[in-house]
Amino acid sequence: MKFRGKIVEPMCMRQFSSIVLTLCKLSKESVLKLTSTQLLFIISEDNAVPRRTMAWCVLDRKNFFNEYTIDGQGDNNEINLQLFMELLASSVNTFKAVDSVKSVKLKLTDKITPCLTLEIELVTSIGHSRLCVHDVPVNVITRAHAEDYAQQPPTHNYDISIEMPNLKKLRFIIDRLKKLDHFVVVSAQGSGHMCFKVETHKATVSTFFTGLKVEKCSNDLDEVSSVRVDLRKLSHFLVCEQIHPDKVTCHILNGHLIHQHLKQYDVEINYYLMAVDE
Amino acid sequence: MNTSSSSQRFNYLFEAKLDNVKNLSPVLKAINFKDNATIFINDKGLKVVVEDSKCVQASAFVGEDLFQEFHLRTDQLVFCLDLTVMVECLSILDNCSSAGTTTALNMYYKSIGSPLKLLIEEGGIITDCSLKTKDAIEILEFDFPVENELNKIIFRASDLKEILNDIDTNSESIEILISPNPPHFRITTNSITNQCYIDIPKNSEAVEIFSSKSPISAKYKYTQLKPAIKLIAVSSKTSIRINEEGLLCFQFMIKTVSKLVVYVEYLCTPLVDDE
Numbered sequence: 366m367k368f369r370g371k372i373v374e375p376m377c378m379r380q381f382s383s384i385v386l387t388l389c390k391l392s393k394e395s396v397l398k399l400t401s402t403q404l405l406f407i408i409s410e411d412n413a414v415p416r417r418t419m420a421w422c423v424l425d426r427k428n429f430f431n432e433y434t435i436d437g438q439g440d441n442n443e444i445n446l447q448l449f450m451e452l453l454a455s456s457v458n459t460f461k462a463v464d465s466v467k468s469v470k471l472k473l474t475d476k477i478t479p480c481l482t483l484e485i486e487l488v489t490s491i492g493h494s495r496l497c498v499h500d501v502p503v504n505v506i507t508r509a510h511a512e513d514y515a516q517q518p519p520t521h522n523y524d525i526s527i528e529m530p531n532l533k534k535l536r537f538i539i540d541r542l543k544k545l546d547h548f549v550v551v552s553a554q555g556s557g558h559m560c561f562k563v564e565t566h567k568a569t570v571s572t573f574f575t576g577l578k579v580e581k582c583s584n585d586l587d588e589v590s591s592v593r594v595d596l597r598k599l600s601h602f603l604v605c606e607q608i609h610p611d612k613v614t615c616h617i618l619n620g621h622l623i624h625q626h627l628k629q630y631d632v633e634i635n636y637y638l639m640a641v642d643e
Numbered sequence: 644m645n646t647s648s649s650s651q652r653f654n655y656l657f658e659a660k661l662d663n664v665k666n667l668s669p670v671l672k673a674i675n676f677k678d679n680a681t682i683f684i685n686d687k688g689l690k691v692v693v694e695d696s697k698c699v700q701a702s703a704f705v706g707e708d709l710f711q712e713f714h715l716r717t718d719q720l721v722f723c724l725d726l727t728v729m730v731e732c733l734s735i736l737d738n739c740s741s742a743g744t745t746t747a748l749n750m751y752y753k754s755i756g757s758p759l760k761l762l763i764e765e766g767g768i769i770t771d772c773s774l775k776t777k778d779a780i781e782i783l784e785f786d787f788p789v790e791n792e793l794n795k796i797i798f799r800a801s802d803l804k805e806i807l808n809d810i811d812t813n814s815e816s817i818e819i820l821i822s823p824n825p826p827h828f829r830i831t832t833n834s835i836t837n838q839c840y841i842d843i844p845k846n847s848e849a850v851e852i853f854s855s856k857s858p859i860s861a862k863y864k865y866t867q868l869k870p871a872i873k874l875i876a877v878s879s880k881t882s883i884r885i886n887e888e889g890l891l892c893f894q895f896m897i898k899t900v901s902k903l904v905v906y907v908e909y910l911c912t913p914l915v916d917d918e
Contacts, residue, residue: 534768537738544731567725568758570732572770 366505368399368444368473371432378469380608381429382457384422384632387605389450391420391636396506396514397481399444401435402426407514408450410639419598421517421635428631438508444473445506445514448481456483456499465489478502518637523616523624524590527553528578532606532613535561538572539600545570548641549599552591553617555582563596580614590619594638599623602636610634657684657720657752660712663745664763666899667705668733671726673877673897674701674907676870680726681779682759684752685719692782693726698912699867700783701874709903720752722776724759732772736765752776785910787892792884794821794855796828800878800895802849807872811839814865816914821885822858828883832865851880861889861913871909878907889913 372378384406388395391408398405408420426433437444460466470484480500487495506514529535542549542563550562557579562571584590602625605613609629616624625636661667674680674693683690688706707713736746749762761772807830810817814832821828826842828850845853871893875881878895885891893909 530768534739538735538768538770541731541735545728565728567775568728568732569773570735570770571772572735572768574768576767 366438366444366473367434367436368471369432369434370426370430370471372429372469372471373431373467375464375466377429378460378466379462380632381424381469382461383608384424384634385450385454385457386461387608387634388420388422389454390601390604391450393449393451395448395450397446397448397503398514399435399437399446401437401442404429416513417637417639418518419637421637423633425631438511443511445511446473446479446481447504447506448501452501453481456501459497459499460485463487467494473503474500476500479505517635520616520624521618521622522583523581524584524619525553525555525582526580526614526616527557527559527582528580529613529615529625530559530574530577532603532610535574536600536603536606539596539603542570542572543596543600547596548593549596550591550593551599551615551617551623552589553577553615554589555579555584555586559615590617592617592620592623592638592640593643594623595641598638602638605634608632655714655751655753656716656755657750658712658714659689659707659710659750661710661748661750663901664733664736664748665745666709666901666903666905667748668730668737669877670703670705670897670899670905670907671733672730673874674703674870675726675730676701676873678725678727679723680729681721681723681782683719683721684715686715688713691726694782695867695870697783698864699870700785700910701870701907703905703907705905706903709899709901709905720755721779722752722755722759723779724774724776729759729761729772729774732761732770732774733763735770735772736763736768739768740765783910785890785892787884787886787890787910792854793857793859793886794823795852795882795884796821796845796850796854797852797880797882798843799849799851800875800881802847803881804875806841806843806849807875809841810872811837814839816862817865817868818860818862819883819885819891820858820860821855821883822860823855824858827853827855829860852882859885859887859889861885861891863891863911863913867911871911874907874909 396407404424406422410417410419465487467486472482474480474482481503483499485497546563546565553559557577559574610627612628614626623638627634677693677695681692692702694700746765751760758773758775763770811832814834816833818831827845828843830841832839874895878897880896882894891911895907897905
């Protein structure tokens, strides 16, 4: 089993690091699936039995890596690694804003334990070359267990697919609502309205957004589709505002599920939020 | 205004409109040291009272002139609500405003016992808050007549704030002395390990008006004065008075973003000396 990849473009480094930093907010652990064409981060919901995918993030390897070789398992030529996002995040954080980084190499190494090794090549102000090596310990997932991470959760016949409001603004609002309660009812209408509502014994607070683009609506325009979700988990997702997505779509399956779909040129993040009963 | 909306309007006992919510929210935030607040509304304006353990009372007076519209269809309204929630609601769209725009607030109160409705709007985003209200509980009535005022100092708040920044935050109690003779105004902080004095003479730049007929000194719990120290930070002028019984009265003049004035009064009872 072999893996080696090299990022040279500063833009790609920054993008890669902000994606990892965003995803590390969602959960402690993640599965990194490497294939010949893609890098995938698969995050499972904490304490869910059976395992349930919470986030499915796809990075197109062509747009990140200048060099990329993989020799993996099975017909699909895959490598599945389980790792602690925080460790990876603290490594990628070092090349997020530094202009002196020349290149970043990612490779799979066998040290005391299997490691994802990041070799960061730096240039000092007088032109000397420095190499900084980070080892992130990983668990290699065997072929039998890799099955669990083979499939993206299926898309349902959603009641409504609506464009999300400005994430930055929404994040500020959600952070305020977080102080009032733990749950929020997210609802949307075919007329382009979206509402975030918190109900406690002290107050009811609803924030409305209008004029949002509706991509698909299977019901009448004024019928409301709503899901009650964990406010904290929703707010974790909103951190992805920092990768400046081109488009974020919210798919709602009334009473069951919110599927946030984020698209940015070479990255795609799917975030699944299950409904919480009252 | 058309007839249908005006007839609907008379259904409400109270309604008010404020162009910029930031005229109101910082003041309420400054007195939000306890959750529960009693709100009084009469034709002169709005008074929000917060109390702590029957020893401390802070009240903010927001005149009706601060509001662009202010309609009260009864003599007086009194109710209780959770101020922490109200402050959160008022600041919900704080970071959403683009440069040069302000967040508008509409307040409605339909009838006795109904919730206080806040409608906050900014650049197409609307937040509708419905705050449950409770019947008012009796609040403390401190008697602080202006006629037999023993002593009074008015400070420039910015200077006083700087001076109080150095105060020992581990103090248990604070003693305040006002006297016609030097040191004129002394703050003594007492903690387990140390005692510290801060003297401000009456000719200090920080003092705007100083009047004292006879020396008086009283001791207060530090934790009960802490909210007042916070209020100094947001005010532009602060007056301090102490009556014969040692009751301490702060008055704060707070300038809002639209350069209007809101007054806050803070009363605190003294500690009984155990010696």
